[in-house]
Amino acid sequence: MLLGAIADDLTGASDLALMLSREGMKTVQTVGIPPAGFDAGAADAVVVSLKSRTIPAAEAVEQSLAAAEWLLATGARQLFFKYCSTFDSTPVGNIGPVTEALLGRLGAGLTLACPAFPTNRRTVYLGYLFVGDELLSESPMKDHPLTPMRDPSLVRVLQAQTTLPVGLVAHERVRRGADAVAAAFSQAERAGQRIVIVDAIDDTDLRAIGTAARDMALVTGGSGIAIGLPENFRRAGLLAAAAPSARMVAPPGRAVILAGSCSAATRKQVATAVASGTAALRIDPLAVASGSLGVEEVAAFAETATGGPPLIYASADPAEVAAVQEKLGREHAGALVEGLMAGVACRLAERGFTRFLVAGGETSGAVVQALGVEGFAIGPEIDPGVPWMLSLGAGRPLALALKSGNFGAPDIFAKAWDLLA
Numbered sequence: 001m002l003l004g005a006i007a008d009d010l011t012g013a014s015d016l017a018l019m020l021s022r023e024g025m026k027t028v029q030t031v032g033i034p035p036a037g038f039d040a041g042a043a044d045a046v047v048v049s050l051k052s053r054t055i056p057a058a059e060a061v062e063q064s065l066a067a068a069e070w071l072l073a074t075g076a077r078q079l080f081f082k083y084c085s086t087f088d089s090t091p092v093g094n095i096g097p098v099t100e101a102l103l104g105r106l107g108a109g110l111t112l113a114c115p116a117f118p119t120n121r122r123t124v125y126l127g128y129l130f131v132g133d134e135l136l137s138e139s140p141m142k143d144h145p146l147t148p149m150r151d152p153s154l155v156r157v158l159q160a161q162t163t164l165p166v167g168l169v170a171h172e173r174v175r176r177g178a179d180a181v182a183a184a185f186s187q188a189e190r191a192g193q194r195i196v197i198v199d200a201i202d203d204t205d206l207r208a209i210g211t212a213a214r215d216m217a218l219v220t221g222g223s224g225i226a227i228g229l230p231e232n233f234r235r236a237g238l239l240a241a242a243a244p245s246a247r248m249v250a251p252p253g254r255a256v257i258l259a260g261s262c263s264a265a266t267r268k269q270v271a272t273a274v275a276s277g278t279a280a281l282r283i284d285p286l287a288v289a290s291g292s293l294g295v296e297e298v299a300a301f302a303e304t305a306t307g308g309p310p311l312i313y314a315s316a317d318p319a320e321v322a323a324v325q326e327k328l329g330r331e332h333a334g335a336l337v338e339g340l341m342a343g344v345a346c347r348l349a350e351r352g353f354t355r356f357l358v359a360g361g362e363t364s365g366a367v368v369q370a371l372g373v374e375g376f377a378i379g380p381e382i383d384p385g386v387p388w389m390l391s392l393g394a395g396r397p398l399a400l401a402l403k404s405g406n407f408g409a410p411d412i413f414a415k416a417w418d419l420l421a
């Protein structure tokens with residue numbers, strides 16, 4: 001194994017695994033730290049997915065360090081800490097504390113932090129994160145149910161989460177190429193900085209940064225910054241080219257869409273599916289809380305639905321989410337919906353469903369843990385950042401696509417199935 005990655009959620013992990021696989025690394029994604037005897041095959045990269053984005057910082061640190069130990073023991077030559085391209089975190093973590101702990105474990109001086117993913121319109125300029133045409137703090141991320149992002153300055157956001165000095169490598173340096181970036185890293189290290197936010201507005205920037213990060217023991221960021229890392233291993237003669245797959249042979253069985261994401265892109269995808277006549281059931285968290293809607297009723301809906309894959313969604317707009325959270329509390333509301341989706345997925349898997357498209361990082365984490373999946377082989381790209389995957393482990397094989405809340409075209413719920421044979 002060459003690259004060992006720790007991702008703070010499931011969908012983020014599959015986003016990264018897809019990027020590495022597209023760039024020619026044989027990549028396996030695991031769900032949590034693999035059990036003893038887990039066979040990663042001849043993987044060039046292993047992405048360990050945690051569900052550590054919003055848990056208490058001390059627990060996120062503990063889990064990330066344990067994942068790092070496993071990856072290092074399995075032979076990883078470089079570690080990667082994957083977080084969201086919108087830098088999703090709370091004021092107390094977890095990006096800062098986990099980065100700090102991993103640097104300490106590796107005895108490393110400097111690392112970089114770059115969430116840019118230009119293909120999905122996340123760019124960083126002068127340390128400010130843009131989502132599409134808007135600053136992070138003016139984008140729909142300001143209303144995220146669990147991690148509302150209200151400050152667009154990544155230096156400020158990260159510095160609030162760590163005692164390590166945070167610096168900036170600005171675009172003026174990045175656009176001059178890999179040598180200029182490497183020189184900026186050395187300069188930052190001499191100045192006592194330990195984490196540098198690095199500007200990037202396109203893939204050329206990301207590849208230059210990737211080249212410059214060749215000798216960093218730890219790289220942190222979104223999936224975008226991983227685009228230039230495989231080439232370092234190829235230049236060193238350690239990695240052969242591999243062709244990404246176009247279609248995936250999925251186990252026979254029925255299909256369902258589970259959407260627990262309230263992000264703007266998911267809401268548009270839900271609206272598109274409903275408008276086009278997809279059989280759809282809306283989950284009201286208050287009905288789940290009162291016990292009037294449960295796993296059995298929801299599973300029965302999916303089993304009796306006709307037409308294409310049915311859609312079960314809790315996705316709601318910011319005002320509705322705020323009203324629910326006021327009544328139930330933010331975390332309890334989230335946990336209720338996640339629990340329901342996980343229960344429904346299990347029930348449907350027992351009854352012959354084998355193909356699951358899940359929207360939302362936390363939601364995917366809950367579903368995949370409940371299904372008992374140990375890991376995934378990476379299949380074809382549905383949309384940037386969203387691959388089909390085949391489950392690994394003891395249970396019956398399943399095809400899963402874990403869609404980050406804000407990723408995917410409006411018609412992804414309809415077109416995804418065409419990639420399955």
Ligand SMILES: Nc1ncnc2c1ncn2[C@@H]1O[C@H](COP(=O)(O)OP(=O)(O)O)[C@@H](O)[C@H]1O
Nearest residue numbers: 145261263314316334337338360361362363405
């Ligand atoms: N209608 C709703 N009201 C309140 N919370 C909700 C509602 N629907 C979903 N949630 C919760 O919001 C969170 C969405 O997070 P996540 O699944 O990570 O989506 P995303 O990928 O868009 O961030 C989950 O905890 C989910 O259970």
Ligand SMILES: O=C(O)[C@@H](O)C(=O)COP(=O)(O)O
Nearest residue numbers: 011012015084085361404405
């Ligand atoms: O980097 C990204 O944007 C994604 O890979 C990701 O982590 C998104 O998280 P969710 O929106 O919670 O799915």
